[in-house]
Amino acid sequence: MFKNKVVVCLGLIVVAVLFMLVGQANAKYPNRPIKVILATGAGGSHDMHCRAVASVIHEYLGQPFLCTVRGGGGGKIGMTALKRSKPDGYTIALGSGSHFAIAPHARNMGFDPKTDFIPFFQVNYAPFLLVVRKEKPWKNLQDLLDDAKKRPGKISISSNGAWGSSHLGILQMMRAKNVKFKHVPFRGGGKAWQAMWGGHVDAGWANVTTGGTLSRVKRGQLTLLATASEERMKEFGKKYPTFRELGVDYIYKSWRVFIAPKGMPNDRIEVLKAALHKAAKSKTLKKLIKKFGESLSPLSGPALKKAYDNEIDFYGRLFKKMGYKKKK
Amino acid sequence: MEQVFDAIWQVLTLKALGMVTLGVFAGITVGAIPGLTSVMAIAVLVPFSFFMTPINGIPFLLGIHKGALFGGSIPAILINTPGTAAAAATTLDGYPLARKGEARSAIQMALYSSTLGDTFSDIVLILAAFPLAAVALLFGPTEFFALMVLGLTIISAVTGSSVLKGLLSMLLGILIGLVGQDIISGSERFTFGIANVSDGIGIVPMLIGLFAISEVLIQSEKKIVELSNPPESSHLKGGRSLKWIELFQVKWTILRSSCIGTAIGAIPGTGAAIATFISYALAKRSSKHPEEYGKGSYEGVAAAEASNSAVAGADLIPTLTFGIPGSASAAILMGAFMAQGLRPGPELFEEQASTMYGIFALLLIGNPIMFLQGKLLTGLFARLVTIRKSVLVPIILLLCVVGGFIYQNNIEDVKLALFFGICGYGFRKLRFPLAPLVIAFILTETAEESMKQALLLSDGDYLVFFTKLAGGFPVSGFLMLLSIFLLGMAIWKKPWAETE
Numbered sequence: 001m002f003k004n005k006v007v008v009c010l011g012l013i014v015v016a017v018l019f020m021l022v023g024q025a026n027a028k029y030p031n032r033p034i035k036v037i038l039a040t041g042a043g044g045s046h047d048m049h050c051r052a053v054a055s056v057i058h059e060y061l062g063q064p065f066l067c068t069v070r071g072g073g074g075g076k077i078g079m080t081a082l083k084r085s086k087p088d089g090y091t092i093a094l095g096s097g098s099h100f101a102i103a104p105h106a107r108n109m110g111f112d113p114k115t116d117f118i119p120f121f122q123v124n125y126a127p128f129l130l131v132v133r134k135e136k137p138w139k140n141l142q143d144l145l146d147d148a149k150k151r152p153g154k155i156s157i158s159s160n161g162a163w164g165s166s167h168l169g170i171l172q173m174m175r176a177k178n179v180k181f182k183h184v185p186f187r188g189g190g191k192a193w194q195a196m197w198g199g200h201v202d203a204g205w206a207n208v209t210t211g212g213t214l215s216r217v218k219r220g221q222l223t224l225l226a227t228a229s230e231e232r233m234k235e236f237g238k239k240y241p242t243f244r245e246l247g248v249d250y251i252y253k254s255w256r257v258f259i260a261p262k263g264m265p266n267d268r269i270e271v272l273k274a275a276l277h278k279a280a281k282s283k284t285l286k287k288l289i290k291k292f293g294e295s296l297s298p299l300s301g302p303a304l305k306k307a308y309d310n311e312i313d314f315y316g317r318l319f320k321k322m323g324y325k326k327k328k
Numbered sequence: 329m330e331q332v333f334d335a336i337w338q339v340l341t342l343k344a345l346g347m348v349t350l351g352v353f354a355g356i357t358v359g360a361i362p363g364l365t366s367v368m369a370i371a372v373l374v375p376f377s378f379f380m381t382p383i384n385g386i387p388f389l390l391g392i393h394k395g396a397l398f399g400g401s402i403p404a405i406l407i408n409t410p411g412t413a414a415a416a417a418t419t420l421d422g423y424p425l426a427r428k429g430e431a432r433s434a435i436q437m438a439l440y441s442s443t444l445g446d447t448f449s450d451i452v453l454i455l456a457a458f459p460l461a462a463v464a465l466l467f468g469p470t471e472f473f474a475l476m477v478l479g480l481t482i483i484s485a486v487t488g489s490s491v492l493k494g495l496l497s498m499l500l501g502i503l504i505g506l507v508g509q510d511i512i513s514g515s516e517r518f519t520f521g522i523a524n525v526s527d528g529i530g531i532v533p534m535l536i537g538l539f540a541i542s543e544v545l546i547q548s549e550k551k552i553v554e555l556s557n558p559p560e561s562s563h564l565k566g567g568r569s570l571k572w573i574e575l576f577q578v579k580w581t582i583l584r585s586s587c588i589g590t591a592i593g594a595i596p597g598t599g600a601a602i603a604t605f606i607s608y609a610l611a612k613r614s615s616k617h618p619e620e621y622g623k624g625s626y627e628g629v630a631a632a633e634a635s636n637s638a639v640a641g642a643d644l645i646p647t648l649t650f651g652i653p654g655s656a657s658a659a660i661l662m663g664a665f666m667a668q669g670l671r672p673g674p675e676l677f678e679e680q681a682s683t684m685y686g687i688f689a690l691l692l693i694g695n696p697i698m699f700l701q702g703k704l705l706t707g708l709f710a711r712l713v714t715i716r717k718s719v720l721v722p723i724i725l726l727l728c729v730v731g732g733f734i735y736q737n738n739i740e741d742v743k744l745a746l747f748f749g750i751c752g753y754g755f756r757k758l759r760f761p762l763a764p765l766v767i768a769f770i771l772t773e774t775a776e777e778s779m780k781q782a783l784l785l786s787d788g789d790y791l792v793f794f795t796k797l798a799g800g801f802p803v804s805g806f807l808m809l810l811s812i813f814l815l816g817m818a819i820w821k822k823p824w825a826e827t828e
Contacts, residue, residue: 042371042659044659047371048374051374070736072524072736072738074526074527077524077736156784162512182784186511190653190659195781200470211651211652211672212651288667291669292667293666
């Protein structure tokens, strides 16, 4: 007898859950979790930012974000997955500048970043920094460039990969100042930083969080030569010059920007945008991002679209000037 | 000292211990399911740790990290499917043991050696993180290449009965390892335009294919009657328990593997898979019974498992001291540390000493917790070998397909796994050893790119591998001479004279 009652109870619960699901299906967008594709690897700064946003977004959206890592192919796999997804508002991506602004110029990625995707919310960005160990003789970028002129091809700089974001920085310096560096590519920024910190290469790239760069610069263990930002960075008290100030036209910000596939209804984009703006004001998220050593810089609408297109065009021109032939 | 005891006292709350227990359990489960990796599990659970205090949240994640390295050995031993890349070496001896009906004792050996290896490396982490990190920094491209060469020479220890087949298998491994992007020029090679392999061949689908799917194919040759009968060893109910004397006999193997695992784990960019195979091959080389390796040697299981678990603690050395994660899971753990305001670097141990010692204490306590959980679960898992093949084999195939998919949420990886399954079947039919292929594959990526980087830095001078000084020490030269010595020993022993 008892067993029967249990079965009946279970049955009722199942029916109730089903009704709830049906009820939800008729509710307004969003009524189920939203998948966020990460075309980078697990554990990188994009992953951490996605999970930080995901940890608060349900409060403002009513539904959670599911951060799904689809790394590989230098971003090709994840970004193509976004392009092929149904534009119903339940699949978006947290994009990276190297995937939408650089890779499409270097290789055939299978998507056009301008027409296939809609950028709708920038979480923040982290500009690249050119750093050397404190024992090295160069105290600023000019020292390094002068020395490179005297000893062409002798000073080594590591990068996060051939034709990647930091390799382009090296190429820009070489072009603008007519000098020659020894470029040593690594698989990823972490390994490139490690080679610099271990003294195996002379200079390397970092963003504020890589290997605790922020505090190492402040403690004088690392010398910061220049920042690849538009303006001097307030994290360092505006003490360090940008590349542009020194006559090198190079800006690279490791973007964390939410991207939707083409054809996603505008009202749904607006819903996400509004929720993200609210989340960006929440104390919890601010605190989390601050603990990473970064800050939030929310941006959306036409201003974001313009910055996004500018970045793509900027690198397009750069590749063209270098006479680069796109690889199949 | 007082500070240390204070910290330990402070963390011994029921909640913190509960979190470690939960983490270890989750880790073992995730490790035991092929395709699910601790990287994924930690990534999914990191946000929960954001809202816990560091002393509860971090040990929970560390528990997963720990548990998964042992958990991976369970399917490796029972169904020849390495749950993680680090468990690939465990299949070599674990699976033959399970087939002999000694699944329970084999898993216990894995558990005991994992626990000991992990404890060893945790202690090293606590006592010597900074000196070891300084040594790890000496490793640049030149030194990495020399280390990989050392790894390649020890393949000679696992070639099996035919040296020629072993070498051929190694060359195939190198060839497969070259698929993907050339690091220096950025161009793709040997990819045949397949998008999924443009970054190289995924190790998990490859291992699932080579080891597990090939096994399914071999089983499917058998007659239905044979498969429907309970396995010959089923009356053993999963086998006996491991005797303490058997553990005592392999104490030096466990110690050696723990040292190797800790040392290699401390060098970022190497990883558990490399450490495991190097330990396994060295253990065989110095064993009194090398002929048992590959046919069900407890020593082989101990060598592999002690080493891969020793990576768990050592991984954290570069992660916490200079903010460069030693592995993919350590990368996510670093994020979790940062989200708690625990920023890697020297200041971490100065400003947050009490929290850090608390976390370390819980890291150590995690080992006996893993031991107890493993003890309880072993009997349950070992029963799996009593299932008749007609039921088990389809389940394994299903696990392989699902595992290949969930590794990166990518259906293309399933195709890759099936492809390697067919290759693996061919290799086994032709009696080609799989170990040289897998080791060579794992080493090739780092070997190739570090060689090219080193030559770029030396302006093309090959002598750099012998002459370069790192921090005043000829690290690279020493490793190269050691490789030459080991290779000389292998030739002197005339391996080609060995017969099966």
